[in-house]
Amino acid sequence: MAAQWCIGLMTGTVMDGNVDIAILKTDGKTIEEFGPYTLASYPPETNQLIAEAMTAAQDWNFAAEEPEIFSRAEKALSEGQAHAISHFLSKNSISTQNIALIGFHGQTVLHRAPKDGQKGATRQLGDGQIIADSLGIPVIYDFRTQDIEAGGQGAPLAAIYHQALLRSAGLSDDPTDTAILNLGGVGNISWWDGHNTLIAFDTGPANAPINDWISSHNHGDMDRDGLIAASGQVDEARLQSLLKHPYLTEAFPKSLDRNSFTKDMATGLSLEDGAATLTAFSASAVGKGLDMLPKHPARLVACGGGRKNPQLLKEIEARANVKIMQAEELGWRGDAVEAECFAFLAARCDRKLPISFPGTTGVPTAISGGTKVLPHQTTK
Numbered sequence: 118m119a120a121q122w123c124i125g126l127m128t129g130t131v132m133d134g135n136v137d138i139a140i141l142k143t144d145g146k147t148i149e150e151f152g153p154y155t156l157a158s159y160p161p162e163t164n165q166l167i168a169e170a171m172t173a174a175q176d177w178n179f180a181a182e183e184p185e186i187f188s189r190a191e192k193a194l195s196e197g198q199a200h201a202i203s204h205f206l207s208k209n210s211i212s213t214q215n216i217a218l219i220g221f222h223g224q225t226v227l228h229r230a231p232k233d234g235q236k237g238a239t240r241q242l243g244d245g246q247i248i249a250d251s252l253g254i255p256v257i258y259d260f261r262t263q264d265i266e267a268g269g270q271g272a273p274l275a276a277i278y279h280q281a282l283l284r285s286a287g288l289s290d291d292p293t294d295t296a297i298l299n300l301g302g303v304g305n306i307s308w309w310d311g312h313n314t315l316i317a318f319d320t321g322p323a324n325a326p327i328n329d330w331i332s333s334h335n336h337g338d339m340d341r342d343g344l345i346a347a348s349g350q351v352d353e354a355r356l357q358s359l360l361k362h363p364y365l366t367e368a369f370p371k372s373l374d375r376n377s378f379t380k381d382m383a384t385g386l387s388l389e390d391g392a393a394t395l396t397a398f399s400a401s402a403v404g405k406g407l408d409m410l411p412k413h414p415a416r417l418v419a420c421g422g423g424r425k426n427p428q429l430l431k432e433i434e435a436r437a438n439v440k441i442m443q444a445e446e447l448g449w450r451g452d453a454v455e456a457e458c459f460a461f462l463a464a465r466c467d468r469k470l471p472i473s474f475p476g477t478t479g480v481p482t483a484i485s486g487g488t489k490v491l492p493h494q495t496t497k
Contacts, residue, residue: 118468120149121217124254125460126198128224129301133338133422134164136198138205139456140216145464148285153209154453157201159194166190167224170242174226175376179238187226191242194224198243199251213252220463220487221245221258228374230270231479237372239271245490253492257463260472263486269478270372275299276317276477277465278458279307286447295442296407296414298433299455300324300423302375304403307477308410316410317477318369321402322378323423327395330380334388343428346396349389355382359398365405370479397432399423404437416440418447420454463487 120142127137136159140152159167166189173184198221206213223243231237245258261271279297292311299305302325307317327346328339340346359382364371382398383391407413417439423429430441444451462472466487473480 118144120144120147121464122152122215123218123220123460123464124202124216125220125456125458125463126202127222127455127459128194128198129421129455134159136201137453137456138202139450139453139460140211141457141460143461143464145461145468145470146281148281148461151450151453151457153205153211154450154456155205156452157205159197163190163193163197166193167242170224171226171375174240177227179227179229179240187240187242190224191244192247194242195244195247196251199248202248202252213254216254218460218463218467219248219252219254219256220260220459220461221248221256222260222459223258225375228272228372230372231265231268236268237265237271239265245488249490249492255489255491257466257487257489259488260459260462260466260486262488263484264473264478264480267473267480267484269473269480270370271478272372273299273305273307273317273319273477274462274472275305275455275458276307276315276474277472278454278461279317280309280315281461282447282449282454283309293412294415296410296417298403298417298419300419300421300426300429301455302328303373303377304399304406304423306403306406306417308414310411314411315474315476316369318371318406319373320406321365321373321399322395323399323421323429324426325375326378326380326382327392327399327429330383330391330395331388333380336388340392340396340426340428343396343426343431345389346392346428349387349391349393351393351397352386352390355386356394356397356401360401360405365402369409370475370477372478396426396429397436400429400432401436403433404439407437407439414439416442418442418444418449420444420449420451422452424451
C-alpha cells in the first residue's frame with residue numbers, strides 16, 4: 118500500500134500542558150517525508166483537569182470503578198486536541214481530505230507493569246471518536262491495550278519507529294554503536310542490531326522527578342537549561358543508595374509509571390542539591406540500562422524535552438560513558454519524534470503490522486494493536 122499522510126498526537130507524562138502534533142508520510146514501514154509539526158497548548162482549565170485526573174489515578178490504582186473526573190478530563194483533552202489539529206491544519210493550508218489517519222495516544226494517567234504472573238494494566242485518557250467526528254478523519258487510538266492483554270508491558274512502543282529512523286539515517290558504521298534515548302517524564306531506550314533484534318525498555322525516570330522537585334519549591338515547572346542542578350552538588354552517598362533500586366537491574370523488557378520514581382528521592386536536600394542529585398540519578402539510570410544491552414553503544418541520539426537540559430546530558434555522558442548526539446544532527450526533529458511515532462504506528466495498525474515485539478514489550482510474539490474509529494461509526 119502506498120504511503121499516506123498521517124497525523125500523530127502525543128501528550129507525555131512530563132505534564133507540560135502541551136500536545137505534540139506532527140504529520141508524517143508513511144506506509145508504516147518506511148518514512149517517506151516529514152510534514153509540519155507544532156507544539157500546541159491546552160486551555161488552563163484542561164491542564165488542571167488532567168492534573169487532577171492523574172492525582173485521582175494514584176488513589177484509584179485500577180480499582181473496579183474509575184474516578185468520575187476521568188470522563189470529564191477525557192472529553193476535555195479529546196476536544197482540545199481536535200481543536201488543536203483543526204487550527205494546525207488551517208495554519209498550514211492542509212485539507213482534512215489529505216490526511217488518511219490520525220494516531221491519537223491520549224494521556225497516560227496510570228501504568229502498571231506485569232509482575233509475578235499478574236498481567237499489567239494501563240489507562241490512557243482519550244476518546245478517539247470525538248476527534249474522528251470533529252475532523253471527519255479516521256482515528257486509531259488505544260495502542261497499548263492489546264499488548265497488555267497479551268501479557269506485554271504495554272510500553273515502550275516507539276522502538277519500531279526508532280528502527281525506521283535509524284534505517285533512514287544512513288549511518289555508515291556498525292548500527293549497534295548507536296541507540297536512541299527519549300527523555301520525557303520517563304527515559305526509554307531503543308537499540309537495534311541492524312538485523313532482527315530490536316530491544317527497548319524504560320531506563321528509569323528522566324524529567325518527571327526533576328520537574329516536580331522544582332515545582333514543589335515554587336521555582337517554575339522545570340529546571341530550565343539545567344541551571345539549578347548545575348549550581349548544586351550531587352549527594353553521592355544518597356545517589357549510590359538510590360542506585361540500588363531493584364528496577365535498575367531488573368531484566369528487560371520492563372516499563373514504568375510516571376510516579377514509579379518521585380521527587381521524594383531528594384527530600385531533605387536544598388533546592389539546588391536536590392535538583393543535582395535527581396538529575397544525576399536519571400543519568401545514572403541510563404547508564405545502568407546501557408550496561409544491560411548486548412553491546413554498550415558508543416553514542417545515544419537524544420530525543421524529547423530532556424535533550425534541552427545541558428546538565429542532564431552532561432551527567433549522562435559522564436555517568437553512562439557514552440557520547441550524546443542531538444536528534445537534529447541526523448536531520449530529525451527531537452521534539453516531534455514521539456508524535457511522529459504515533460502517526461507511524463497508526464499506519465502500521467491500519468495495515469495490521471506489528472507494533473509490539475518480544476524484545477520491546479515482552480509479548481510472546483509480535484502483534485499489532487490499536488482501535489480504529491471512523492467518523493460516526495466504530496470498528497475494531
